[in-house]
Amino acid sequence: MSENEIFLEIQKILNEIAETKGVALPTLEADSDLLGGQFPIDSLDLASLVTDLEQLTKNDPFRAGFVNFRTAGELARLYAK
Amino acid sequence: MKKDSSMSEITDMKITADDHNPLVLRGECVVTRSEIYHQAMEQADRYTREHISRVMVCSDDPVKLLSTIKGCVTAGIDLWVAHTSLSSSVRTEIATHHGIELMIGDEEKRIESDQTIDRANPVGRIHTMTSGTSGKPKIAEHSLSSLLSRIMPTKMTRSHHGGMWLLTYQATGFAGLQVILTATLSGGQIVVPEQRTPIGFYKAATAHSVTQISGTPTFWRAFLMVVEPETLKLRQVTLGGEVVDQGTLDRLREAFPSARITHIYASTEAGVVFTVHDGQEGFPISFLQEDVPGVKLRVRDGRLQVKSPSAMRAYATIKRQPFTEDGWLDTQDRCEVRGERGFILGREDAVINVAGSKVYPLEIERFLLQLPSIREARAYGVPNPIAGMIVGADVVLDPQIVPAPTKRDIITTCQQNLASYQVPRLLTVVDSIDIQASGKKG
Known part of the structure; x- marks a missing residue:
């Protein structure tokens, strides 16, 4: 999957999470800081997002250890092949 | 007097020469109590004649298990019950370590005695094993009376008498042995399924008009997916081996409205600790206030600890024993009290x-x-x-x-x-x- 496709998946998953919580998701940009406070997600939601992406892409960028990322774009890049 | 008669009933196991009633049924094959008695006596004679003091049985056949248990108890020698699912190398290792002299499985195998092992004072111990899924099984040392302490004939309720018991458990495990011995001592019969699948269990249950079934909650949930409950006339529904949830208890109550529904807390190490009959998950907190006959329970550091006549004496080989300094067996199960009920949350390591x-x-x-x-x-x-x-x-x-x-x-x-x-x-x-x-x- 391309970086852009993964970015759209991230948007979709975050929308579902926000929907479950009964809140609206602000527009997601590539430089949106995922845990920066503007999005209604906590670290466990992020954990679940990462698991969903791994399932979807069959790619585990964290296999060799934790890799730093802050923004939605950076996360999409990690999973793109 | 009372104690003597119950002890003789234990060693007797209600398996006698002149009782020609069926005890084990598998498909068309029927084995009577008398036939098992004669097999047991032949074995006991052999142990005495050949000076055998340690035997391992590895078979899922209740006939072989019962005749070997009775043979060993009669000869007063020590028995190890091994799962057929263990690899032969693990079985051989256990046999060598414990100085087993005879292995009984599909075939019998005499093992050369290792003279360095002290076999003094065989006392009719019965060793059962944990499932050993994560490597070597742990071996718990029991006596026949500790295995039977919760199923003494005098304590048998009427609902068990003459019951037809479906064997759903692995026969060699603690729960399987409990079912086999309970059926035997309560004058019942053991129905062995020809196929160990939900439909195989159901076929055996209907073919032999089974009245008592004891199984894990997992077994029951799968069983409920294939049975037509009204075709079974169950008097007793028993759940053990895993913690049961309210959803499963409610489904069983709906499926079998006239059966007594019991869940048991037991383990290879602790034996049978308590049984709950009220159809509710968890257990009444009165159990923590010495309300269970002969059994004491307490919660320490969030874990359930027990003192029970049916507990093992010790692990047979492991140095680290699960007993506290003041003599309680630590079950390693997390236990939490909420309101009037105690709940088992699961193994600490899970x-x-x-x-x-x-x-x-x-x-x-x-x-x-x-x-x-x-x-x-x-x-x-x-x-x-x-x-x-x-x-x-x-x-x-x-x-x-x-x-x-x-x-x-x-x-x-x-x-x-x-x-x-x-x-x-x-x-x-x-x-x-x-x-x-x-x-x-x-």
Whole structure:
């Protein structure tokens, strides 16, 4: 999957999470800081997002250890092949 | 006087020369009590004649197990009961370590005695093994009377007398032996399924008009998926080997309205600790105030500890014993009191650490099984780079619930009812969940 496709998946998953919580998701940009406070997600939601992406892409960028990322774009890049 | 007569009833095991009633049924094959008696006496004679003091039996055939147990008890020698699922190398290692002189399985194998092992004072000990799924099994040392302490004939309730018992457990495990011995001592019969599948169990149950079934909650949930409950005339429904949830108890009550429904807390190490008959999950907290006959229970450091006549004497080989300094057996099971009820949360080592919060898989399975659309559930930890671990769950949906809920529906229900760290973040809908030889979830 391309970086852009993964970015759209991230948007979709975050929308579902926000929907479950009964809140609206602000527009997601590539430089949106995922845990920066503007999005209604906590670290466990992020954990679940990462698991969903791994399932979807069959790619585990964290296999060799934790890799730093802050923004939605950076996360999409990690999973793109 | 009373004690003497009950002791002789124990060694007698209600297996006598002149009792020609059937005891073990498998398909068309019927074995009587008298036939098992004669096999046992032949074995006992051989042990005495050949100076055999340690025997290992490895068979799922209740006839072989009963005749060997009675043979060993009669000759006063020590017995090891091994699972057929153990690899032959592990079995041989155990046999060598303990100085076993005769192995009874499909064939009998005499083992050259190792003279360095002290076999002094054989006393009719019976050793049972844990399932040993994670390597070598642990071996618990019992006596026949400790195995039977909760099923003494004098304590038999009327509902057990002359019952037809379906053997759903692995015969060599603690629960399987309990069922075999209970049926034997209560004048009942043991029905052995020809196929150990839900449908195989059902066929055996209907063919022999089974009245008592004891199985794991996992067994029961699978069984309920294939049976037409009204074709079975069950007097006793027993659950053991795993913690049972309210959803499963309610489904059983609905399916078998006239049966007594009992759940048992027991283990290879602790023996049978308590039984609950009120159809509610957990146990009454009165049990913690010495309300269980002969058994004392307490919760220390969040774990259930017991003192019981049916507890093992010790692990046979491991130095580290699960006893506290003041002589209580630590079950390693987390136990929590909520209101008037105690709840077993599961083994301490089964805990999933989600971002520093402890999740007991059983709690999650218990919640999922309460949902009407879910028939079976298994929760487990999934490594995660952010949270360390997250909860994963496999679920089997009830095909009769239409439309089937989506994964998102189930996760949303979990989010509305569970703490955030308890929510299964990875949910997989599966056709079935593997069942181990012990009848427990894989």
